[in-house]
Amino acid sequence: MEVMEVRNIAKNFGGLSVLQDVSFDLRAGEKAALIGPNGAGKTTFLNILSGLLRPSSGSMHFLGHDLTKLTPNGRVALGLSRSFQISSLFPGLSVFENMLMALFGLQKRRYQMFRSFTGYEENNARARELLKGADLWLAKDTPVSDLAHGEKRRLEIALSLSSRPKMLLLDEPNAGLDAAETSGLIKMIEELPRETTTLVVAHDVHFIYRLCNRVLVLYYGSIIADGSCEEIQADETVRSIYLGRRTKDARIG
Amino acid sequence: MGLTKATKGRLFRLAPSTVLIVLLATAPAWADISIISLLTKIIIFGVLAMSLDMVFGYLGLWSFCHAALFSVAAYVDAILIQHFGVSFWLAAPVSILAAAAAAALFAWIGLRMSGIYFLLITLALGQLVFSVAFVWRAFTGGSQGLSSISYPNIGIEFSPVSFYYFTFVIVLVCAVILHLLMKSPFGYSLRGIRENETRMIAIGFNTWMHKFIAFTISGAFAGVAGVLYVHYNGIIIPSTGDMASSGLITIMVIIGGAGSLWGGMIGGAIIYILSYFVSLFTPERWPLILGACFVAAVMFFRGGVYPQLLRWWRLASGAKSALRESREG
Numbered sequence: 396m397e398v399m400e401v402r403n404i405a406k407n408f409g410g411l412s413v414l415q416d417v418s419f420d421l422r423a424g425e426k427a428a429l430i431g432p433n434g435a436g437k438t439t440f441l442n443i444l445s446g447l448l449r450p451s452s453g454s455m456h457f458l459g460h461d462l463t464k465l466t467p468n469g470r471v472a473l474g475l476s477r478s479f480q481i482s483s484l485f486p487g488l489s490v491f492e493n494m495l496m497a498l499f500g501l502q503k504r505r506y507q508m509f510r511s512f513t514g515y516e517e518n519n520a521r522a523r524e525l526l527k528g529a530d531l532w533l534a535k536d537t538p539v540s541d542l543a544h545g546e547k548r549r550l551e552i553a554l555s556l557s558s559r560p561k562m563l564l565l566d567e568p569n570a571g572l573d574a575a576e577t578s579g580l581i582k583m584i585e586e587l588p589r590e591t592t593t594l595v596v597a598h599d600v601h602f603i604y605r606l607c608n609r610v611l612v613l614y615y616g617s618i619i620a621d622g623s624c625e626e627i628q629a630d631e632t633v634r635s636i637y638l639g640r641r642t643k644d645a646r647i648g
Numbered sequence: 649m650g651l652t653k654a655t656k657g658r659l660f661r662l663a664p665s666t667v668l669i670v671l672l673a674t675a676p677a678w679a680d681i682s683i684i685s686l687l688t689k690i691i692i693f694g695v696l697a698m699s700l701d702m703v704f705g706y707l708g709l710w711s712f713c714h715a716a717l718f719s720v721a722a723y724v725d726a727i728l729i730q731h732f733g734v735s736f737w738l739a740a741p742v743s744i745l746a747a748a749a750a751a752a753l754f755a756w757i758g759l760r761m762s763g764i765y766f767l768l769i770t771l772a773l774g775q776l777v778f779s780v781a782f783v784w785r786a787f788t789g790g791s792q793g794l795s796s797i798s799y800p801n802i803g804i805e806f807s808p809v810s811f812y813y814f815t816f817v818i819v820l821v822c823a824v825i826l827h828l829l830m831k832s833p834f835g836y837s838l839r840g841i842r843e844n845e846t847r848m849i850a851i852g853f854n855t856w857m858h859k860f861i862a863f864t865i866s867g868a869f870a871g872v873a874g875v876l877y878v879h880y881n882g883i884i885i886p887s888t889g890d891m892a893s894s895g896l897i898t899i900m901v902i903i904g905g906a907g908s909l910w911g912g913m914i915g916g917a918i919i920y921i922l923s924y925f926v927s928l929f930t931p932e933r934w935p936l937i938l939g940a941c942f943v944a945a946v947m948f949f950r951g952g953v954y955p956q957l958l959r960w961w962r963l964a965s966g967a968k969s970a971l972r973e974s975r976e977g
Contacts, residue, residue: 445850471852483850485843488836496840499833500852506861508829512836554851 396423398562398592399444404453406439406616413439414616417453421562426584426593428603430627431613432636437596438480440613441564444594445477446470458561472501474561478554478568480596482547484539490550491535494522497557521557529553529583545576552583562592569602581606612636660965664958665910672816676809686924688812690917691819692876697900697912698826699869704898705907706830707862708842710767712894713754713774717867719889720777721747721874726794726884727787736800744871750777751867755860771891781886793885800879815876822872826909829865838862839907899938903945905952914954918945 399421406414413436421427429437442448444455446467455462460473485493491513498518499505513519526532529549534542542550552568565584569577577599584593584606597603603610603624610627612620620630627633675687700714725743728734734742758769781788788794799806806814829835840848841855848855878884887893896919897912904915919938926937949956 447846447849466854467849468852468854471850477850479847479850483844483847485840485847487843488839492836496836496848497851499837500848505833505837505853505858508832508834510833511831512833554847558852 397421398423398425398458399594400456401444402454402456404440404443404450404455406436406443406448407451412616414443414450417613417616417618419611419618419621421592421594423561423592424590425609426595426607427609427611428595428597428607429611429613430597430600430603434615435613436616437613438566441477441566441594441596444564445475468500471558471560474558475564476555476558476560476562477564478551478566480566480570482544482551484547484550484554486540487538489536489538490526490531490542491522493539493550493554494526494557495519497554498522501558525553525557528556528586530579544571545573548572548576549580549583552580556583556587560591562594563587565593565595565597567597568595569597569599577602657965661962664961669820676812681808684808684812686920688808688815688880690920691815691913692873692880693897693900693916693920694913695819695822695876696870696873697897697904697916698823698909699866699873700897701901701906701909701912702826702830702838702866702869703863704901705905705909705911706835706842707838707859709859709863710764711770711863711866712767712891712898713770713777714866714870714897715891715893716774716777716889717747717751717754717870718874718877718893719781719884719886720750721871722878722884722888723781723788723794725875726797726878729797730794731787736802740800740875743875744868747871747874748864748868751870752860752864754867755863759856759859759863771894774889774891774894778886778890781889788886791886793883793888795883797878797882797884811880815880818872818876822869823910823913826869830909834858834861842907899942903942903949903953905949905954905956908952908954908958911952911954914957915952918953 397420401420402418404414404417405412417440429440431437439448443450444462446462446465446469450463453463457470457473457475462470462473462475465473485496488496495512495518498521499512502518504515523532526535529552531546531550531553534546539547539550548568548571552565555563555565563584568584569580572580581602587593593607595603595607608623610620610622610624611618612627612630612633614636619636620627620633622630672687672691676684679687696714696718700711703709703711721743724746725739728739728742729736754770754773757773758766761769781793782790784790799811800814804810804814830838837848837853837858840853841858845855877888900915900919901912902915903918904913905911918941922937922941923934927934945953
């Protein structure tokens with residue numbers, strides 16, 4: 396079953412064309428990576444999928460719903476969640492409060508005015524579960540501004556998981572993490588329900604090969620390759636982009 | 649039966665606000681009538697400052713129209729009572745609703761922008777209220793304003809002291825409501841928007857709606873202060889709602905501590921108490937003193953006077969319990 400259908404997405408910033416004619420489908424439970432050199436348009440594309448940017452043209456359907464004009468919070472309500480390249484948290488709040496905030500995001504209780512923020516036992520229990528899964532329970536009362544980089548990354552992912560998403564967009568989730576922390580992160584993602592579709596933007600090829608079964612290569616705003624990890628590894632065009640060798644069928648621009 | 653360590657800690661933390669409330673509640677026993685009048689003014693402007701703090705300190709919106717919202721309620725209340733003979737029980741809620749409606753309209757217009765542009769729009773809308781009050785003489789009295797407004801006619805013969813208690817009870821109720829509001833999921837969402845609006849959107853919040861509701865509620869509380877003020881002062885003039893007044897309320901919140909709710913009241917107390925006593929000696933140099941206080945508060949009380957006092961109090965609390973434990977150990 397196709398979860399996400401992307402058709403001919405283009406994005407221009409004034410005269411600068413950042414994405415051109417991007418099209419692909421993702422199936423339920425698929426773990427795909429979107430790779431490409433710096434400036435290829437990966438984060439712009441993620442911003443378009445999550446609704447933070449509007450495409451200049453093209454369409455996107457998620458579980459049959461047209462996303463093109465849907466608000467970002469409307470997309471989250473459908474089950475599309477994302478993490479950010481640079482940890483995007485609430486630095487003045489504690490780890491536990493960050494987690495609770497994410498849990499309230501999709502609940503009508505977010506408008507509740509006369510009951511304590513920490514007074515909902517089911518939310519507290521779910522926050523505890525998510526923080527234990529991210530190995531952050533012992534730091535629950537720590538202000539987020541005092542967390543180490545790896546802990547912030549884990550919390551970033553945990554916030555994205557709070558809405559039990561059907562599809563997860565991860566923007567360079569292992570940026571700045573060491574090998575042990577990256578393994579912990581992979582474990583967190585692997586423990587997601589099997590039907591959760593994941594699209595990961597990353598530079599670290601080893602991380603991608605451990606986590607994903609499909610790779611899309613974005614180069615100057617266009618998808619130039621799409622296949623399994625082995626196929627992408629063997630693709631001459633991709634190799635030329637990453638290793639700097641020119642081949643006669645390289646499609647540039 | 650001994651108190652638990654957590655209960656003792658909570659009592660110690662609550663001690664400053666309890667002392668403050670007891671002092672205010674017993675004010676007529678220890679203060680003369682001019683101080684009672686000053687305290688009435690402080691607590692009325694305290695509600696106004698808390699209403700601004702809700703959007704400025706908690707939500708991070710630089711609003712410059714709260715004095716205008718305050719004066720909308722004051723004018724509506726005075727007009728209804730003087731021109732139409734409406735009772736206080738009807739005039740007061742209608743005035744508060746009018747301030748809330750004006751706030752909703754301002755938010756609907758202003759929230760298309762953010763940051764400094766939002767400030768400029770609210771400043772312009774506030775000045776619009778000032779201009780209407782100035783030119784609509786038939787109702788507002790123009791530059792002379794509306795005067796001879798008496799204490800509320802609610803079947804009680806008010807004196808300055810009984811009006812102080814009337815105000816004190818309403819202010820206390822407002823403070824408790826705002827306190828509960830800020831501890832609720834809605835209140836936390838405002839802090840979340842201030843800290844990271846993009847993330848709030850990404851986790852499903854409709855941040856525009858939260859800002860709109862918060863601004864409207866804030867306008868209602870500014871309206872409560874406006875209604876109390878017009879009966880306290882007996883006169884309302886256009887400059888009550890101008891941008892200089894909005895600036896003064898912003899200074900109250902910054903000096904007291906933005907995002908701490910009670911800070912606005914403390915900031916108002918500092919300004920009005922200083923104003924009262926300094927004016928006794930040197931009325932012309934009062935603005936100079938205010939400027940110096942503002943600079944000193946920003947330099948030496950990072951985050952405001954109230955949060956800094958709380959930090960010192962908690963440090964003292966921690967030091968005392970550590971000392972006690974070491975003795976017991």
